Structures are given as C-alpha cells and as structure tokens.
Amino acid sequence: MTLNRVIISGGGTGGHIFPAIAIAEALKAQNPGIDILFVGANGKMEMEKVPQAGFSIKGLNIAGLNRKNLLKNATLPFKIMTSMSSAFSIVRSFHPQLVIGVGGYASGPTLQVANWLKIPTLIQEQNSFPGKTNMLLAKKAKAICVAYPQMDRFFPKDVTHLTGNPVRKDLIHGLPNKQDGFAFYGLDASRKTVFIMGGSLGAGSINAAVVHALEELRRQDGIQILWQCGKGYFEEYQKLDLPSHIKLLPFIERMDLAYAVADVIISRAGATSISELTIVGKPCILVPSPNVTEDHQTKNALSLTSRDAAVLVPDNKVVQLLWPSIHALLDDASKAASLAQAIKTLALPNATEDIVRICNQLINHDN
Numbered sequence: 001m002t003l004n005r006v007i008i009s010g011g012g013t014g015g016h017i018f019p020a021i022a023i024a025e026a027l028k029a030q031n032p033g034i035d036i037l038f039v040g041a042n043g044k045m046e047m048e049k050v051p052q053a054g055f056s057i058k059g060l061n062i063a064g065l066n067r068k069n070l071l072k073n074a075t076l077p078f079k080i081m082t083s084m085s086s087a088f089s090i091v092r093s094f095h096p097q098l099v100i101g102v103g104g105y106a107s108g109p110t111l112q113v114a115n116w117l118k119i120p121t122l123i124q125e126q127n128s129f130p131g132k133t134n135m136l137l138a139k140k141a142k143a144i145c146v147a148y149p150q151m152d153r154f155f156p157k158d159v160t161h162l163t164g165n166p167v168r169k170d171l172i173h174g175l176p177n178k179q180d181g182f183a184f185y186g187l188d189a190s191r192k193t194v195f196i197m198g199g200s201l202g203a204g205s206i207n208a209a210v211v212h213a214l215e216e217l218r219r220q221d222g223i224q225i226l227w228q229c230g231k232g233y234f235e236e237y238q239k240l241d242l243p244s245h246i247k248l249l250p251f252i253e254r255m256d257l258a259y260a261v262a263d264v265i266i267s268r269a270g271a272t273s274i275s276e277l278t279i280v281g282k283p284c285i286l287v288p289s290p291n292v293t294e295d296h297q298t299k300n301a302l303s304l305t306s307r308d309a310a311v312l313v314p315d316n317k318v319v320q321l322l323w324p325s326i327h328a329l330l331d332d333a334s335k336a337a338s339l340a341q342a343i344k345t346l347a348l349p350n351a352t353e354d355i356v357r358i359c360n361q362l363i364n365h366d367n
Helices: 014-030 046-052 076-094 107-116 132-137 178-185 204-212 214-218 231-240 255-261 271-280 293-305 315-331 333-344 351-366
Strands: 005-009 035-041 056-060 098-101 121-125 143-146 160-162 192-197 223-228 246-249 264-267 284-286
Touching: 005 014, 005 076, 005 107, 014 035, 014 046, 014 121, 014 271, 014 351, 035 046, 035 076, 046 056, 056 076, 076 107, 098 107, 098 351, 107 121, 107 132, 121 132, 121 351, 143 351, 178 255, 192 255, 192 315, 204 214, 204 231, 204 315, 214 246, 223 255, 231 246, 255 271, 264 271, 264 315, 271 293, 271 333, 284 293, 284 315, 315 333
Parallel strands: 005 035, 005 098, 035 056, 098 121, 121 143, 143 160, 192 223, 192 264, 223 246, 264 284
Antiparallel strands: none
C-alpha cells in the first residue's frame, strides 16, 4: 500500500525540527504524491522553519511545564485541553495513514489523539534518555526509532529500532574540500581552526568562556576561531574589537564547510548535533546545556565520553576549562586522532532512509 497521507508533529528546537523535515523530504522523494502535514506549537520556530522547507503546518496553543516559575503553569491545564481539541480536529479532518512524533510540545496531543482514533504512530526519539511524554506515548506506538543502543530499557523491545537521527544530506557523503571552507569563511589555511557553535540561538556560557579567554586568544599566532555566537549575542560581541583570526558569526550558513575546516569542534550536546558530529569524525569538546528537561544533554554527552569519543566540560566550569581543554587537544595530536577515530565508529548515517523504510512497513503491515 502506498503511503500518501502523513502527519509529522513536534518541534520547539532545531533538534526536533530539522530531523522532522529530513524525514518529510525523504518520504516525499519516495512518494512524490504524498500529502504531509506538520503540527507544531504556535509561537515556536517550527511555525517559521517548516513553511520555509515547503511544507504545510498547523499550530496548537500548547506549552510545556515551567519548572522555574510554577505560577506560570496556572493556564497550562486550559492549554492542554484546547490543544487536545485542536489536535482532534486536525487529525480527524486530515485522515492520515500514519502520525510521526519527533518530540516537542505539540507531539503529545497529536499522537495521543492518533492513538484514540486507532491511527498507527511512530516515535522518533533523538536522545539517549527519553522524556516522560514519549515514554507514555510509546506504550501504543507501532514503532519507536532511536539513536542510541539499549533504549529498550525505556521502550517496548519488540517495536524499538536503532536507526540513528536524521542529519543534513550534505554530510552523508563526506565533507567538502577544506580549502573551499577557508575561502567561504575568510579563514587562514595555515592556522589550526577551532569551530565553536552553540546552536541557532547561541549558548551564553560558551560565549562567556570565549570572552574570558579573549586576551589569550589574541596572542595565538597559529590558531584561528570560527565562533558562531547566536543572533541574540552578535550585536554585543561585534563591539569587542576582535582580531582577524577570530571570525564572529551570528549563524552558520554552510555547516558542512564549517565542519570541514575544523581541527577541534566545541558544541552543545543536543541529539542532532551529536549525530552530525559522529558522521563528521572530528575531535569534539561537548558542553551540555543545563537548561533542558531530564538533563538529557549530559546523558547524550556521556554516551560518547564513556567510549572515549569526546571530551565533556560541565557547563558550570566552561569559563575556566574551555580554553585549557582546547589547548590540550591542539597540542596532543595523538589524543585528537583517537577521539576522531572513536566518534566516527558511532555514526549511523542511514537514519533517514531506515526511518522511512519502517514507516512504509507499518502501513503495509497494518493493511
């Protein structure tokens, strides 16, 4: 049976949105006539990014639990009820053959409604430690696609599939020419390059660590920094009178070229970032964000550091430890090479194709 109507639900961060778009594009490539509808959360970045990718999206008025200010949760029960009602209307009117949840606020109501309506559901869990919503939804899911081994600790074993996380298509077949990267970013090919990224919004603590080390970095003749600080920080840091070997950018337009020039990569430990880093195969320093539920970024990072595939620097120590950690890798070629080799062995580059194959199997099995 042909898969021709699918809902993909979730979002909130690039780590949820970009894998969802990758799955949608692969489904469309296999089934050119397919009708795909996204369901996201109003006010979140998926409401902008999904239409930019060429797909339709409907929004739910849903939010997550505010753990820092419990008073702000007063309207949460109302938002949950209205979002469930909206999700019911959306799912019933669209008549999907399959509903895919990628995590994020909107996926809970959408997949729960699909379960009520006896529509097959697939969960794509990016992290090494799932959130409570996915663990609840997994009880009725027809398939759960995961990125880490031994996830049957959390999910039913018979429907759990180790696929990996979808990543950008331009990384799958190898990195571009390094010289193209130097030219694109205006970098010096004779210097060692440190690529510092904090996600599309930037990472305050990592940025603070770079600022703290600026005087030291100014004196480094053989090192250059490609520093993606985030849009919210860019205007402030433009005023720092940076030397020419520190390239400050609000956003990385060509991530493949940035990866290509890097000798060492500093990154948060979001699931999508880690999946990309395993494919890139460069020595990495991971600084897990403390501002995520269940502290899942630390758990993601530990899945690499426990295999000697990356260096972990805690967020609360990054200002003191980031530069020494970078210097240690740049000065120890053997250690850097060992990390690069180890992280490459953890790559699952066929994730998108494997997830789409499972989607098709579900439809054929259920019919």
